[in-house]
Ligand SMILES: Nc1nc2c(ncn2[C@@H]2O[C@H](COP(=O)(O)OP(=O)(O)OP(=O)(O)O)[C@@H](O)[C@H]2O)c(=O)[nH]1
């Protein structure tokens with residue numbers, strides 16, 4: 001395949017030659033002549049760049065130049081020995097010096113590592129590894145511990161100390177790099193002048209500056225310095241790379257360095273060269289991902305055991321917590337917070353009704369120990385039915401004649417009790433959380449009308465007043481436009497009736513007369529006269545219901561207020577209120593009351 | 594970016610450090626802490642077409658050991674001889690330093706007669722001035738305390754250097 005096109009190419013090459021000859025004819029040599037004249041100028045413009053580019057492309061320039069340069073050097077050595085030696089002398093001298101320092105640095109590094117590691121577990125491990133792989137311990141140790149990272153590279157103009165280019169690992173600009181450059185140069189100048197020149201007549205040069213966190217490695221060249229800021233223990237490799245880069249910079253930018261006038265633009269492209277120096281090495285990362293060492297196994301084992309232990313204790317704690325949580329089901333006890341930190345530390349925060357079982361007793365009956373419990377207990381008043389019943393039992397203890405029935409969480413009392421005690425009991429029960437209709441039924445509780453003769457009139461008066469107060473506070477609420485007495489009202493009517501029957505004997509004994517005033521009202525909606533009628537009907541219906549229960553019609557006065565034009569309640573004032581009017585039997589006494 | 598190395602030279606206590614501090618940070622301090630070695634500071638100056646970063650080398654007073662450390666002058670684009678107008682001797686010392694500096698560089702030299710907020714201890718007559726002025730490319734009467742002529746001086750230096758460079762290109 002490739003042959004055919006090549007013969008074709010050859011053909012077309014000839015064609016072009018022919019065309020050229022046809023067009024230019026005899027003038028061909030003229031064109032060539034002109035190009036030749038300009039060639040020197042044209043090529044000189046691009047020669048350096050072209051070489052640079054080509055070298056970057058395939059490195060072929062080196063290969064071509066190398067024999068030429070070798071030849072030239074040979075020639076120089078033969079004919080110009082003196083000059084060559086004097087120019088090479090400084091380089092050779094510093095190379096020797098450099099290798100000596102490098103050797104010393106290397107030696108120090110290794111020694112430090114040896115001292116640091118020989119007595120540790122790692123050290124022992126390394127000894128074994130080194131023995132296994134057949135190298136000396138020192139070699140192995142050195143290979144293991146070079147951990148470093150080059151953070152910044154600065155290229156500094158030797159003469160002015162100005163920063164030409166800075167690159168760093170994290171690309172965060174050259175904020176202080178230019179100051180560092182100048183200061184380093186200043187220090188370098190200072191060192192150079194302050195110490196005696198060494199035997200080869202060269203001024204001392206700073207090679208490195210160290211701080212706690214990093215060290216600056218400095219490679220001085222004739223026109224520029226390369227400085228590396230290194231974290232950790234930089235190996236010789238870094239130094240070598242710096243040297244290479246420095247030489248490369250001098251090779252490529254010699255002209256720019258010599259003509260430097262403060263503009264760093266021509267050095268922009270040195271970035272790639274400098275980046276080669278951003279070397280780093282991470283500490284035996286592969287070791288960790290590969291097989292695990294025995295301490296790691298031990299550690300892992302311990303971790304697993306620890307985790308298992310944690311799970312078991314957690315499980316145990318959880319079970320204990322579940323048991324203690326049952327406490328919340330106990331009537332009269334509310335579990336606010338439970339924190340089982342372990343079998344020896346339990347934080348328990350509860351609310352407890354005084355009538356409920358004590359926490360201590362509960363723990364005992366449930367076979368749990370209180371030893372580890374940190375208890376914080378506060379009192380509260382519970383309306384749990386069990387507690388209410390327990391409370392009622394206690395309240396009813398002084399009245400053994402009464403029958404107590406506890407059904408569906410309702411306390412049903414039956415039997416007879418004198419009026420005074422009835423009042424006392426009912427009061428106590430209401431304080432204890434009982435209320436008629438909700439959880440108390442006293443309909444079968446009959447009162448003995450006769451009051452013991454030794455009862456003081458004051459006490460009777462007090463009971464009388466209490467009853468009147470209770471009756472007067474009763475209010476029946478009606479639905480919109482309704483005058484119907486609902487079954488719900490019946491309960492209330494019943495209690496009003498009972499109160500009034502209790503009132504009758506007391507009034508007699510206190511020499512008083514009383515009458516029940518039944519007052520109806522209506523809301524603002526609708527027509528005024530209709531509302532008046534409605535309110536009266538409501539009152540009448542309530543009065544009728546009381547009469548049906550057995551109250552005397554004579555002692556009831558019924559009235560309707562009509563609609564109530566009062567801002568707040570006007571819209572909802574659909575009610576019947578009760579009031580009791582009391583008078584003394586003797587007329588003059590009534591005046592005084 | 595264009596960078597220029599500028600050195601401040603002069604006898605001790607004439608206000609080299611103060612001038613740099615005033616120019617870079619806008620701060621002046623009465624307290625005198627004598628400099629040792631070199632302290633480099635930088636400030637970017639915006640010229641019409643370009644920005645120039647001045648690297649200011651504040652060098653210790655040159656009379657202390659009676660030696661002039663010309664090593665710091667290497668590569669400088671210009672140097673400022675600072676003298677203290679309250680001390681006549683500082684002018685003489687400044688001229689001495691200038692003479693020495695001329696042996697190692699021929700970059701532009703600027704004279705800064707500092708502390709102009711204080712009464713002057715000397716008066717230059719016409720002849721003296723005429724003999725002094727040509728020694729320097731620019732001269733200023735500055736005060737690091739009030740800031741008078743400080744910014745102007747550095748700006749003028751930056752322009753001078755930038756102009757020099759442009760001339761280089763055109764010629
Ligand atoms: N009033 C006044 N005082 C100044 C001025 N400049 C400097 N000083 C004072 O002069 C003293 C010396 O100033 P520096 O700036 O430290 O002098 P220096 O030239 O750096 O001195 P060395 O570092 O020792 O060479 C300080 O106390 C300053 O406060 C100025 O313009 N006016």
Ligand SMILES: [Mg+2]
Pocket residue numbers: 609610611626627628651652653654
């Ligand atoms: Mg100073």
